[in-house]
Structure formats: structure tokens, C-alpha cells
């Protein structure tokens with residue numbers, strides 16, 4: 684399996700506090716990972732660093748086989764990596780505009796954009812919300828719109844920060860049902876979560892931040908050994 688992202692050393696501190704010091708670290712292309720660890724251990728910070736939203740000390744970074752530096756964050760990674768926040772921010776335009784925003788920024792022609800947005804909204808089960816005020820969506824609806832907004836960008840690496848937290852009942856089930864479909868598309872997915880159902884998805888590799896180190900946990904259902912830490 685090819686490695687999508689390799690980092691020889693990843694070091695983050697806030698003031699005097701070392702949050703983590705990880706070495707080495709790699710993510711396989713097309714693999715799904717769940718990132719666990721106690722509150723405050725640095726899961727969101729790690730995802731934000733990978734997405735270029737936070738600076739960190741890094742060395743020996745390779746993305747898609749090319750050596751890169753994370754400061755300034757490379758355009759190739761900006762185009763290929765999408766981070767979905769735990770509480771997705773909605774622009775106050777329309778739900779469809781929210782889903783299509785990233786494609787519009789990329790200059791996708793309108794007709795093509797409309798088609799892709801329609802498909803993604805149908806996929807996420809939010810077509811009926813087309814005319815709704817994005818600010819008034821429920822937590823579960825926002826998560827599904829945010830997943831559709833991420834999916835249309837066809838990221839190589841999708842970083843989901845607690846996609847099912849704060850959701851229960853049907854809303855949680857609906858979001859849970861979308862995750863395996865994202866994985867089938869061949870995207871590498873890293874999900875920070877505490878949700879046992881996400882952790883238990885078949886083929887998902889568990890990684891855990893503990894005491895500033897990243898540990899590989901047992902893989903689910905007899906999956907072959909993987910090269911998370913090589």
C-alpha cells in the first residue's frame with residue numbers, strides 16, 4: 684500500500700507545555716484511521732496541524748511521495764486535505780451554496796457545480812434542506828451538510844473531528860451511515876472520536892494519543908498489520 688503522508692517527527696508545544704512529540708508517523712493512501720485519546724490530549728490539534736490550520740515543529744515530511752515543508756503550508760496539500768470541524772461553520776447564504784463553496788473557489792463552471800452539489804446533497808440526505816437557512820440547521824443536519832461540502836472536493840485526505848459527537852438517535856445514525864461510503868471512495872480518512880461504533884467500523888486502524896505519543900492499537904476484525912508507525 685502506498686504511503687500518502689509521512690512525517691519523520693511532529694512536535695507541538697503551547698508555551699512550556701509539550702502537547703506531543705511523535706516520531707515517525709505515516710498514513711497509507713485509502714486507509715481509514717480513528718484517532719482516540721482522552722479530552723485535551725491533542726487530537727483536534729493534530730488534525731489541525733495536518734490541515735495547515737496550526738503550526739508545529741516538523742521534519743522529514745513527505746506528501747504523495749514529494750518532500751514538503753508545512754510552513755508555509757503547501758498548495759498541493761491545501762488542495763488535497765479537507766478538515767471537517769466538530770461544529771461546522773455554515774455561511775449564511777444557502778445550504779446548496781455551502782456545499783458548493785469550495786468548488787466555486789476552485790472555479791468549477793456553474794452547470795457542473797450545480798450537478799455535483801445536487802448529487803452530494805442527495806448522498807448526504809439533505810436535498811430537502813436546499814431552501815433552509817443554514818444557521819438554523821440542527822447539529823446532525825450541519826454535520827451532513829459539512830460532509831457533503833467536504834466530499835465534493837474529492838480530498839485525498841479527509842480529517843473528521845468528532846463527526847458524531849453531540850449527536851444522538853437518528854441524527855447520529857445518519858452521519859454514521861455516511862462514513863463507510865466515504866471510505867469506499869478511496870479517500871484516506873482520519874476521524875478523531877470517542878464513538879464506539881466509529882471505532883468498530885471494519886478495516887479501521889485505531890491510533891491513540893497518549894502521554895504525547897501516538898500508539899497503534901489492535902486493528903479490527905483481523906486486518907493485516909499496517910504501516911502507521913514504521
Ligand SMILES: Nc1ncnc2c1ncn2[C@@H]1O[C@H](COP(=O)(O)OP(=O)(O)OP(=O)(O)O)[C@@H](O)[C@H]1O
Pocket residue numbers: 697702720721722723724725726727728729
Ligand atoms: N492555542 C492554544 N494555546 C494554548 N493551549 C492550547 C491551544 N489550543 C489548544 N490548546 C490546549 O491543547 C490541549 C489539546 O487540545 P485539543 O483540542 O487538541 O484536544 P482534544 O484531544 O481534541 O480534546 P477533546 O477530546 O476535548 O476534543 C488542550 O489542553 C488545549 O487546552
Ligand SMILES: [Mg+2]
Pocket residue numbers: 726727728844875
Ligand atoms: Mg478535540
